[in-house]
Amino acid sequence: MTAYVLVAGGHMGGWLWRDVVERLRERGAGAHAATLTGLGDRRHLAGPETDLETHIEDLVQLIDHVDAPEVVLVAHCHGSFPALGAADRRPDRVSRIVYVSAPLPMDGFSVQGLVEAFEPDPVVRDRWRQRAEGAEDGWRLPPPTPDGVRAWNSVADVPADALARLVRLAAPQPLGPLTQPLRLSGATAELPMSGVFCTGTGTNIAMVESLVRSGDPRFQVLAEPQVGFFELATGHWPMLSVPDRLTEVLLRAAAGEGQRVTA
Numbered sequence: 621m622t623a624y625v626l627v628a629g630g631h632m633g634g635w636l637w638r639d640v641v642e643r644l645r646e647r648g649a650g651a652h653a654a655t656l657t658g659l660g661d662r663r664h665l666a667g668p669e670t671d672l673e674t675h676i677e678d679l680v681q682l683i684d685h686v687d688a689p690e691v692v693l694v695a696h697c698h699g700s701f702p703a704l705g706a707a708d709r710r711p712d713r714v715s716r717i718v719y720v721s722a723p724l725p726m727d728g729f730s731v732q733g734l735v736e737a738f739e740p741d742p743v744v745r746d747r748w749r750q751r752a753e754g755a756e757d758g759w760r761l762p763p764p765t766p767d768g769v770r771a772w773n774s775v776a777d778v779p780a781d782a783l784a785r786l787v788r789l790a791a792p793q794p795l796g797p798l799t800q801p802l803r804l805s806g807a808t809a810e811l812p813m814s815g816v817f818c819t820g821t822g823t824n825i826a827m828v829e830s831l832v833r834s835g836d837p838r839f840q841v842l843a844e845p846q847v848g849f850f851e852l853a854t855g856h857w858p859m860l861s862v863p864d865r866l867t868e869v870l871l872r873a874a875a876g877e878g879q880r881v882t883a
Contacts, residue, residue, distance in 0.1 A: 622874050623650035623688035627679065629697025629722070630798070631763050631790040633660015636696070639863035640870070647871060652691075654682050656702065656797075658760075663791040668759040671796030672701060672730070679706035683713050690715040692874045696859065701725045701802050711807040718814040718873045720866070721773075721821060721856050726838060727804040731797070755795045763790035776820040776855030777862060786860065812846040814873035816866070820855040828881050840883060848878020 624644055626637040634653030644651040656675045658666025679702055683691055693714055695703035700722040707714040723734055735748045755761055766787050769775060775783055817823045828849060831839040841847065850869045852858050858866040872878065 621650055623686050623691045625682055625691045625693050626653045627695045627699035627703045629699045630793045635660055635789055637859055640859045640867055643867040650688055652686055654679055658794045659791045666794045670794040672800040675702035675797050676705035680709050683710050692716045694718045695722050696720045697722050698731050701731055705802055707808045708804045716812040720816045721818040725802050728801050730799050730801045732799050759795050761793040763792055774820040774855030778857050778860045782860040814878050815849045816869055817851045818856055818858055819851050819853050824851055825849045825879055832881055832883055843881050843883040850878055
């Protein structure tokens with residue numbers, strides 16, 4: 621039986637995956653939604669010391685306690701950073717990472733550093749910088765307002781009640797997990813990987829092809845044979861907008877399907 625560990629991004633807890641967890645279990649898979657320290661119903665555990673290593677350890681512990689030989693790690697948005705960090709600590713337990721509308725983590729970069737290095741829009745870079753500089757008590761970002769959720773990324777196809785729940789349950793985000801650089805040992809260099817692009821956000825497989833063609837060695841891993849890609853015609857929150865289609869993609873990704881990109 622395939623076991624999935626699902627990781628939410630900034631401000632979100634395991635509750636975000638409720639509909640997908642139900643559908644995966646209906647299909648006979650194991651499904652475990654992680655809630656990282658300081659988020660979801662663990663928001664009261666956050667503090668200035670909460671950082672990326674805290675969230676990596678959260679996932680390592682969950683992986684260790686899942687009763688399955690291997691797990692498929694599924695990471696949404698900034699959850700990709702602790703997910704890859706956990707896979708690096710437990711390479712023998714992770715069979716694949718699936719990135720859902722998520723940035724590709726890189727060794728030596730934090731989430732903030734990745735934005736500063738690769739985001740072409742100076743307005744977006746400035747917005748990230750201003751949020752970090754204005755963090756409450758110097759270490760946490762307030763949860764998004766309804767307008768803030770819409771401004772940050774596409775909410776296309778998300779039902780009104782699900783969007784209201786997203787805003788209601790969003791937690792303050794500890795700053796440390798976004799600013800601490802990811803440090804990898806190299807143990808995941810050949811780990812199978814899948815990317816799920818939500819085209820409503822303006823991203824697609826053609827962007828991967830462009831990155832590979834650029835010749836930048838950091839992106840050549842995307843053309844490896846163990847890497848596959850999918851597209852979903854929806855916004856940034858497919859677990860809320862198209863849970864049936866996302867579940868099907870996760871099952872296909874675990875089976876090694878997906879479009880390949882060649883160098």
